[in-house]
Amino acid sequence: MFDFMWNLLSFVVALGLLVTVHEYGHFWVARKNGILVQRFSIGFGKTLFSWRDRHGTEFVIAAIPLGGYVRMLDGRVDPVLPQHADLAFDSKTVPQRMAVIAAGPAANFLFAIFALMLMYLIGVPSLRPVVAQVTPDSIAAKAYLPNQQIIAVNGESVQDWQGVQLLLLEQIGRDSVTLTMADDSNSPGADVKLDLTSWQFDPERDSVFGSLGMVPVQAKPLLDVGSVQPNSPAAAAGLQLHDKLRVLDGVALTDWASMVTIIQNNPGKALSLLVERDGQPVTLTVTPASQLTPDGFHQGFLGVSPKVQPVDPQFIQQVQYGPIEAVWQGIQKTWQLVRLSFSMVGKLLLGDVSVKHLSGPIAIAQGAGSSADLGLIAFLSFLALISVNLGVVNLLPLPILDGGHLMYLVVELIRGRPVSEKAQETGFKIGAFVLLMLMGIALLNDISRL
Template sequence: MFDFLWYVASFAVTLGILVAFHEFGHFWVARRCGVKVLTYSIGFGRPIWSRVAKDGTCYQVGLIPLGGYVRMLDERIDDVPEEEKHLSFNAQSVYQRFAIVAAGPIANFILAVAVLWLMFAIGVPTVKPVVGDVQPGSIAAEADLKPGSEIIEVAGIQAYDWQQVQLGLMSSIGDSYVDVTLETPTGEQQTRRLDISDWQFDPETQSTFGSLGIEVYRPTVYTELAEVMDDSPAAQAGLQANDKILQANGESLESWQQLTDKIRERAGQTIELTISRQGQTEQISVRVGEREGAEGVIGYLGVVPKTEPLPEGYVFNHQYGIVGGLIQGAEQTWDLMVISVQMIGKLLTGDVSVKNLAGPLSIAEGAGVSAGNGFVYFLSFLALLSVNLGIINLLPLPVLDGGHLAFFAVEWARGKPLSEKVQDVCYRIGAALVFALMFVAISNDIIRYAF
C-alpha cells in the first residue's frame, strides 16, 4: 500500500513539474507577443485551487493531473470586444503564433538541460561499465568482447556508466549492427561490431546488455564472513566473523549466491552449516530468521560476506563544475532528443514493437523507483520524461503542438490558413490516432501489471 501511494505521489509531482514548464512556455511567449491569457491550468477538470490575478488571468490546478492548458483570448471561440481584438491569439502574425505554440516543447527541452545541469553539479554516484562475464554463444561472445574490458562508447554515445550503455543500445534497436568501443584490461582501445540483426530483446525481463550476453562486472563474493550482526539469527547460533561456510545441509557451496538462495527459501526453518574456524571444521545449527520481502516472507541470517576489493576508480562520482555541467547537460539532452526521434521512427516502421509503449502506470512506477533511489536519479528520470514530452508534442498530429505548427507552416506557404472544414477533419483524425496510442500504452500497462 505504501509503494502504491509513493508511486502516485511521485507521478503527480513529476507530471506536475513537466506540465507546469510546458504550459509556462506557451504562457510566457504569448504574453511577450501581446496575447491576453485567460487561464493557466495545471491539470484538467474541476479546479481544486484557483486564483485570478490583477491582469485577469486565472491560475488554477485541475482535479485530473494528466496534462494542462493555457487558454488565450481567441476570436474563433470568444466574443471579443473591438478594443481587445489585437490581444487575441488569432490576430497575431503566423510567426508569433508559431513561436507561442513551439514554446511549450522548447520549454521541456530547456527544463531537461537545467535538470541535468543540476544533476551533474550535485554529482552522480555511479560505477564504470566494466564487462563481467560474457555468455558463451551470445551476440557479445561472437563479437569477441572480453571480460574485464571497460565500455567507452556505444553507437556514438559516450558510455561513462551502464545507463549510457543502455541508451546507446536502445538507440540501435532495429538496426543491423551496433559499434561498441572498449578499453581492454591492458589499456588497449578497440571497437567491436555486434551483429544485432536477429537480436531478441524483451524489456519486461531483460536489460539491453544482458540480452546481448553481457554481464555487469561484480566483485567476487566469498563464503567467508566479514561481519555478524548483533542479535541476528547467525549471532544467536554462534557464527563469528572470519568463519568460512563450507556446506549447507550437507551440500558443498561453490558461491555465496548458493547460500543466499538456500537461506531465502528456508524462512523459520533450521539449517545445518559446516564451517571452517581457525583451521577447524565445525557443525552449527542455525534457525533462519524471517522478514517481509518483495515476494513475501524470506529467510535471512544477518551476516555480511567478504568480497573481492573493487578495482581503483571503479566507483566514482560523475560531477562537473558549473560550466562543464551545463555543457554536459546540453549534450545529454541532445542525445535523448535524437534517441527519442529514432525510437518514434522505428515504432512507425515496425522495427520497435508497440509493446514497448509505456502508459501512466509504468511512468508512475518509474517516478517512484527513481525518487526512492535518490534525488539525482529522480532528476535523470525527470529529464528523460521532459525530453519525451517535448518530442511527442512536436509530432505533426493536429491535437498536439506539432499539428498546430504544421497548420501554420501551410498557412505561411499558401499565404492563407486552411479552411475550418479541412482543419476540423484533421483534428478528428489526429484525435483518433492519439487516443489509439493512449489505448495501446494503457493496455500495455494493464497486461504488464495484471498478468
C-alpha cells in the same frame, strides 16, 4: 499501501512540475507576443484554487492532476471586442503563433537541461562501464569482446553504463554496432564490431547488456540469504536470514542466478533445499509459488533475496563538473535523450519495437516512486527523461498535439491561407483517436506488468 501512496505522490509532484513547465512555455511566449492569456490551468476538472493577476489571467489548480492547458483569446472561438483584436492569438503572424506552440516542448527540453546540469553540479555516483564477463555463445562472445572498459559506442564517448545503454538502444533494428574497448578511459582503445542481425531484446525479460551477452561489473549477489519476504514460500519453508544455500533439487549451487533459474522453472513443485545454518547442514522443502509473466507464462517465485558483495571501489566513480561544463553536459545529454526518443518512435512505426513495450501512467508512477526512493540525483534524472519524452510526444504530428498545430501552421505558411476548419476538425478527430488508442495500449501494458 505505503508504496502505492508514495508512488502516487511522486507521480503527482513529477507530472505537476513538468506540466507546469510545459504550459509556462506557451504562457510566457504568448505574453511576449502580446496575446491575452485568459486561463493558465494545472490539472483538469473542478477548480481547487484560483487567482487572477493584473493582466486578467486566471491561474487555476484543478482536481485531476493529469495535464494542464493555457487558454488564449482567439477570435475563432471567442467573441473579441474591436479594441482587443490585436490581443487575440489568431490575429498574430504565422511565425508568432508557431513560436507560441513550439514554446511548450521547448520549455520541457530546457527543463531537462537544467535538471541534468544540477545533477552534474552535485555529482553523479556511477560505475565505470567495464565488462566483467561475456556470456558463452552470445553476440558479444561471437565478436570476441574483451573484459575491458567500453569507452565509446559508434565513436561517441561514454562514461558510465547509462550512457552505454542509451546509445545501444538507438541501435535496435540496425545490423551492427562498434564498441571501443580499452583498459581504462585514458587508453586509445580498440574497436570491436558486434553483429546485431540476430539481436532479440525484450526489456520485460532482460537488460540491454544481458541480451547482447555482456555482464557489467556490478555488486555480486552471494548465496547467503539477505532477506525473506513475510508470508512467502521461503518463509513457509523455514528459510532464515544468513542461511547459506548449498544444494537445490539435487543441483550444487554455484551462484544466485543458478538458484533463481531452478526456482523459476519449477512453479508449484516441492524441491529439496540444503542450506548451511550456523555451520550445520539443514535440509528444507521449498515449494515455489506460481506467478504469471507478461508473456502469459507461469514461473516460480520464492520470496528471498541475497546478501550482496559490494563493487570494488576501483570501478566506482563520481561524475561531477563545474558550472559551465555541467551546462554543456546537460545540453549533450538532453540532445541524446531527444534523439533516442524520436528514434524509438520511428522504430515503433517500423515494427522494430513492439507496442507491448509502451508504458503509461502506472509505469511512470512506479518510476517516479522508485527514483524518489533512490534520492535527489535519481529523481532529477527521472524528471529529465520524462520531460524530454513529454516534449517529444507533444511534437508528434498529431493534430490534437502541439506538433499537429505546428503542422497546420507550416501548411498555412506555404499556402498563404489557413487550413480549412473542416480539415482541421477531421484531423483533430483522427489525432484524438490515435492518441487514445496508444494511451489505452500503454495502460493495458502497465496493468499486465502489475
